[in-house]
Amino acid sequence: MNELSFFLLLSTLLFGIGLxxxxxxxxxxxxxxxxxxxxxxxxxxxxxxxxHGAGGESAGLMFVLFSIAVAAAEAxxxxxxxxxxxxRFRTAHLDRVxxxxx
Amino acid sequence: xNGITLILGLVTLAGALASVALRNLVHCAxxxxxxxxxxxxxxxxxxxQFVGLVQVLVYIGAVGIVFIFAILLTRGGGSESGSLxxxxxxxxxxxALAVTGVMAxxxxxxxxLDRGSVRAAGPTxxxxxxxxxxxxxxxxxxxxxxxxAAAIGAIIVAMPEKGDPGAPPQPPPG
Numbered sequence: 001m002n003e004l005s006f007f008l009l010l011s012t013l014l015f016g017i018g019l020x021x022x023x024x025x026x027x028x029x030x031x032x033x034x035x036x037x038x039x040x041x042x043x044x045x046x047x048x049x050x051x052h053g054a055g056g057e058s059a060g061l062m063f064v065l066f067s068i069a070v071a072a073a074e075a076x077x078x079x080x081x082x083x084x085x086x087x088r089f090r091t092a093h094l095d096r097v098x099x100x101x102x
Numbered sequence: 103x104n105g106i107t108l109i110l111g112l113v114t115l116a117g118a119l120a121s122v123a124l125r126n127l128v129h130c131a132x133x134x135x136x137x138x139x140x141x142x143x144x145x146x147x148x149x150x151q152f153v154g155l156v157q158v159l160v161y162i163g164a165v166g167i168v169f170i171f172a173i174l175l176t177r178g179g180g181s182e183s184g185s186l187x188x189x190x191x192x193x194x195x196x197x198a199l200a201v202t203g204v205m206a207x208x209x210x211x212x213x214x215l216d217r218g219s220v221r222a223a224g225p226t227x228x229x230x231x232x233x234x235x236x237x238x239x240x241x242x243x244x245x246x247x248x249x250x251a252a253a254i255g256a257i258i259v260a261m262p263e264k265g266d267p268g269a270p271p272q273p274p275p276g
Contacts, residue, residue: 002216003107007144008209010111014118014137016202021122023194024187029127029172033134036165037118040141043153051148051221058225058233062241064153065234068160069245073252075165079172080256086176087262095189 007048015041028082028092032075039071107147114140127173135166149224 014037021034043064050060086092089099117140120133138161145154209215225233234242 003220004215005209006107006111007148008215009206010114010144012202012205012209013115015205016198017115017118017122019201020195020198023198024191025122026187027127029169029176030122030130033121033130033169036134036161037121037137040138040161044141044144047145047148047150047153050150053221058230061150061153061224061230062233062238064150065156065230066241066245068153068156069249072160072165073249075168076256077252077259079168080260082172083175083260092176 004048004052007044011041011044011048014038014044026093026095028085028094028097029079031094032078032082035078036071036075039067039074043067107144110140110143110147113137114144128170131166131169131173134169135162138162138166149221151224152227152230 018034018037018041021037022031025031025034046060046064046067050058050064054060082092085097089097091097114137117133117136117138121130121137124130124133138157142154142157142162145151145157
């Protein structure tokens with residue numbers, strides 16, 4: 001296996017772990033943790049392809065830098081939403097936050 | 103691919119698994135930080151020094167601490183009681199396994215991944231800064247606006263409303 005395949009496989013596994021966490025865990029904070037894992041898997045792909053000559057001189061790095069900034073903003077807003085939900089429902093468990101349930 | 107890369111990859115995967123599978127939420131956040139640290143090492147081993155340092159500063163430093171704050175603010179510091187996983191965990195796990203399997207099969211069969219050329223070394227911090235200030239200056243400004251909006255939005259969303267039963271008691275006037 002060459003280096004690029006190794007990193008892409010690693011990133012696939014990381015993405016799969018994150019996807020499983022999003023779909024399976026009940027706690028809203030753990031769902032956000034899993035989303036961060038999936039974003040990091042995408043960043044690893046960017047860096048691996050950049051290293052192996054895709055894009056220009058520094059396009060892959062710039063994508064990752066902006067992606068990290070967006071992910072930081074997403075984490076701040078997402079966790080603020082979780083705190084607001086916790087204040088309203090006294091729980092962060094997604095199975096119990098079901099006011100709109102039909 | 104050498105031994106260090108392999109070890110860093112295994113550490114990353116172990117941290118990721120711990121962060122989605124453990125019962126104690128603080129342990130989950132620490133597992134996430136281990137995964138971030140492993141990724142920072144992988145970025146460094148791939149020659150992207152600046153991104154590796156940004157990963158340490160932003161993810162391990164800021165995002166990890168924000169997660170721990172949120173866990174403590176929602177009283178999740180102890181172990182979760184009851185079932186750890188949602189009621190539809192079998193469907194979710196099956197979907198995740200299927201997606202991972204399809205992606206892994208696709209990339210293992212792909213003939214276009216045999217790229218021999220490896221970039222010698224990444225741009226220095228100076229070159230990254232010049233690139234940010236010249237070619238990418240508009241995305242940089244948009245990002246500044248986005249971060250400002252996100253910070254204000256997060257404060258407003260998390261601010262206790264008036265008459266909220268969950269709000270902390272107000273100190274008596276005077």
